[in-house]
Amino acid sequence: MQDASPPPGHDLQYEHAALGLSDAQVLAALRGMIVARTVDDRLWLLSRQGKAHFVITSAGHEATQFGCAWAVQIGRDYVVPYYRDMALVLALGQTPRDIFLHALGKAEDPASGGRQMFGHFNSRALRIVSGSSSVGSHPLHAVGLAWAFRITKETDLAAMTFFGEGATSEGAWHEAMTIAGIHQLPVVFVCENNQYAISVPQAREVPVPDVATKAAGYGMPGMVVDGNDLFAVYAAAQAALARARAGGGPTLLECKTYRLRPHSNADDDRKYRRVEEVDAWRARDPITRLERYALHSELIDPAGLADIRTAVVAEVDVAIAEAERAPNPAIESLLHHLYGE
Amino acid sequence: MAIMTYRQALNDTLGEELARDSNVVLMGEEIGKFQGSYRITEGLQSEFGKHRVVDTPIAEEGFVGLAVGAAMLGMRPIVEIMTINFILVAIDQIVNHASKIHYMFGGQVRVPLVIRTPSGGVGQLAATHSQSFENWFAYCPGLKVVAPATPYDVKGLMRSAVRDDDPVIFIESLALYDTKGEVPRDEDYTLPIGVAEVKRAGTDVTVVSYSRMTVVALQVAQNLAQEGISVEVVDLRSLRPLDRTTIIESVKKTNRAVVLEEDWYSYGIGAEIAATIQEGAFDYLDAPVLRVAGVEVPLPYAAKLSQASKPGAPDLIRAIKRVLEGGKQWPK
Numbered sequence A: 001m002q003d004a005s006p007p008p009g010h011d012l013q014y015e016h017a018a019l020g021l022s023d024a025q026v027l028a029a030l031r032g033m034i035v036a037r038t039v040d041d042r043l044w045l046l047s048r049q050g051k052a053h054f055v056i057t058s059a060g061h062e063a064t065q066f067g068c069a070w071a072v073q074i075g076r077d078y079v080v081p082y083y084r085d086m087a088l089v090l091a092l093g094q095t096p097r098d099i100f101l102h103a104l105g106k107a108e109d110p111a112s113g114g115r116q117m118f119g120h121f122n123s124r125a126l127r128i129v130s131g132s133s134s135v136g137s138h139p140l141h142a143v144g145l146a147w148a149f150r151i152t153k154e155t156d157l158a159a160m161t162f163f164g165e166g167a168t169s170e171g172a173w174h175e176a177m178t179i180a181g182i183h184q185l186p187v188v189f190v191c192e193n194n195q196y197a198i199s200v201p202q203a204r205e206v207p208v209p210d211v212a213t214k215a216a217g218y219g220m221p222g223m224v225v226d227g228n229d230l231f232a233v234y235a236a237a238q239a240a241l242a243r244a245r246a247g248g249g250p251t252l253l254e255c256k257t258y259r260l261r262p263h264s265n266a267d268d269d270r271k272y273r274r275v276e277e278v279d280a281w282r283a284r285d286p287i288t289r290l291e292r293y294a295l296h297s298e299l300i301d302p303a304g305l306a307d308i309r310t311a312v313v314a315e316v317d318v319a320i321a322e323a324e325r326a327p328n329p330a331i332e333s334l335l336h337h338l339y340g341e
Numbered sequence B: 001m002a003i004m005t006y007r008q009a010l011n012d013t014l015g016e017e018l019a020r021d022s023n024v025v026l027m028g029e030e031i032g033k034f035q036g037s038y039r040i041t042e043g044l045q046s047e048f049g050k051h052r053v054v055d056t057p058i059a060e061e062g063f064v065g066l067a068v069g070a071a072m073l074g075m076r077p078i079v080e081i082m083t084i085n086f087i088l089v090a091i092d093q094i095v096n097h098a099s100k101i102h103y104m105f106g107g108q109v110r111v112p113l114v115i116r117t118p119s120g121g122v123g124q125l126a127a128t129h130s131q132s133f134e135n136w137f138a139y140c141p142g143l144k145v146v147a148p149a150t151p152y153d154v155k156g157l158m159r160s161a162v163r164d165d166d167p168v169i170f171i172e173s174l175a176l177y178d179t180k181g182e183v184p185r186d187e188d189y190t191l192p193i194g195v196a197e198v199k200r201a202g203t204d205v206t207v208v209s210y211s212r213m214t215v216v217a218l219q220v221a222q223n224l225a226q227e228g229i230s231v232e233v234v235d236l237r238s239l240r241p242l243d244r245t246t247i248i249e250s251v252k253k254t255n256r257a258v259v260l261e262e263d264w265y266s267y268g269i270g271a272e273i274a275a276t277i278q279e280g281a282f283d284y285l286d287a288p289v290l291r292v293a294g295v296e297v298p299l300p301y302a303a304k305l306s307q308a309s310k311p312g313a314p315d316l317i318r319a320i321k322r323v324l325e326g327g328k329q330w331p332k
Helices: A023-048 A063-070 A086-092 A096-103 A139-152 A165-169 A171-183 A210-216 A232-243 A277-284 A284-298 A302-325 B005-021 B046-048 B060-073 B085-099 B136-139 B152-161 B211-226 B244-252 B268-285 B304-308 B313-323
Strands: A078-080 A159-164 A188-193 A223-226 A252-257 B001-003 B026-027 B053-055 B076-080 B114-119 B145-146 B168-173 B180-183 B196-201 B205-209 B231-235 B238-240 B258-263 B290-296
Touching: A023 A086, A023 A096, A023 A284, A023 A302, A063 A086, A063 A159, A063 A232, A063 A252, A063 A284, A063 B211, A078 A086, A078 A139, A078 B136, A086 A096, A086 B076, A086 B152, A096 A302, A139 A159, A139 A188, A139 B060, A139 B313, A165 A171, A165 A210, A171 A188, A171 A210, A171 B026, A171 B060, A171 B085, A171 B168, A188 A210, A188 B211, A210 A252, A210 B290, A223 A232, A223 B211, A232 A252, A232 B053, A284 A302, B001 B005, B005 B026, B005 B046, B005 B180, B005 B244, B005 B290, B026 B060, B026 B168, B046 B053, B060 B076, B060 B085, B060 B205, B085 B145, B136 B168, B136 B238, B136 B268, B145 B152, B145 B268, B152 B168, B152 B180, B168 B304, B196 B211, B205 B211, B205 B244, B205 B313, B211 B258, B231 B238, B231 B244, B244 B268, B258 B268, B258 B313, B268 B290
Parallel strands: A078 A159, A159 A188, A188 A252, A223 A252, B026 B053, B026 B076, B076 B114, B114 B168, B145 B168, B205 B231, B205 B258, B258 B290
Antiparallel strands: B001 B180, B145 B238, B196 B231
């Protein structure tokens, strides 16, 4: 999918108009990605302040997550994310306030009312479903949801599930791929390949250079895209979802990207990644690349970009203040939802 | 009342539930054309089709996870795990997902899932075909665990399990599949989950048990009656929620208790029952609560070794006589 000769002035694979995307959509995605990065920044601060106990980053993955979200029929297709997908759920319609309520374990946390660890995003309205922290176990739920479409009688929809390349070593992932392949279910498996499973490099966790080649063993196509290129991801995700919705079966879509921060606030990535390597990927930051595209295409000027950044910081400040003020879950609610009431 | 086997009660109920609710599906290895490794699903695929009675690949974690996902959308899967020994490769999906999803989603999603599987030993099936792991699941908040001993209870509890919106682990017994008993013909008959039953009333000692061990306890109670010993048998039927009241009330009456369980002695169901009794009826006890359980060894294949490892009627009789004598010795 890599284009050897990108148009001059930017390094994205496509022009947005060629994909049917409007100028406004591109600017909204750019703004959304900046919001996601800013929320991420602030989560780390909340962690250092001792307010957010656990933080896990999506920084660097924004193009992959926003590109996929663009292709999702929000509130119709099911999305089964993993803990890296904070930018994804923002792209799907959760708000910074939702994220902070979740991170601070507040009563109004839309994921769970303060029951779920940060990074396990849920929304019935948005059809976002995430379960436990055991890596690679949740794609099975996407397969199960897709299998159940026959009783919900809904048509023209799919399930899209997300995981890192490390998850593809897990037995549960293999079983999910197997069952989706056997029944040719409408599932798109998105591998956000950031090349490290915490500290272990890809070569020590995946025996092939491209995760996408694994697809052949499960009766589905595999695709590789530049995961830091919003338009390339969107084009691939759109094709895979369209095929799934039309009854064409599952796809494994591998988005090559890079995590720009430590895995979580319990990690120090300097122990296993060279500064030069991280810097090289910073130069390919998906937000920087989209900004360059937007400037080059004259969708926005530098002053406009600065305005966005200022407005986003103010918006995120408000969200944090609201979340901090929000009530904690009542002790009396401890056992609520353990069983159906 | 109709007379039928434990197996027939299962098969009948599964068929009725498939017919009653089109969202009910059966899933598992060899349950379709092969009709189940223990013939529990006999005839069901030919009656309801391959989409309602689904043969799965040999991927327990895979199809339990599939069922969890499908249940979240309102399907009501009844998953067969061939024996409880193989549930271990699916335990992440049960413990980290099915049991917690409703809670962890803040009540947004239900998981109406039944996992049915035979537990315990029969014949010489040895170490990895004879284990009892129901206590692993009874330990988990968010799950319900039932373990019926009779065809009567099988029907009532299976109906309740399938219609329950929470995940239910339905523990069966290989050794009971051919046992017969009365089953109500009433189409509305169900049994509540979480309610024990005094299956035989007595005055001298309470025996608490479940599943196959209840059948052993009832035989022992009948035999000891001829010696003038009056044994009350409490059949737990549900392991979670646990009906502590029925246990405690029985011990308050008899003042002595023995737990009969097929699982291993340490950390087994019996430990929970003994703790329940001392918390709820300490001042009524005339002897320590004894546990009769499996010898703590991977079950050997050789017939005599295998037999020596499993708890049975003679062990229970010894324990009952010991508590009636005041119970100064422990059995181990």
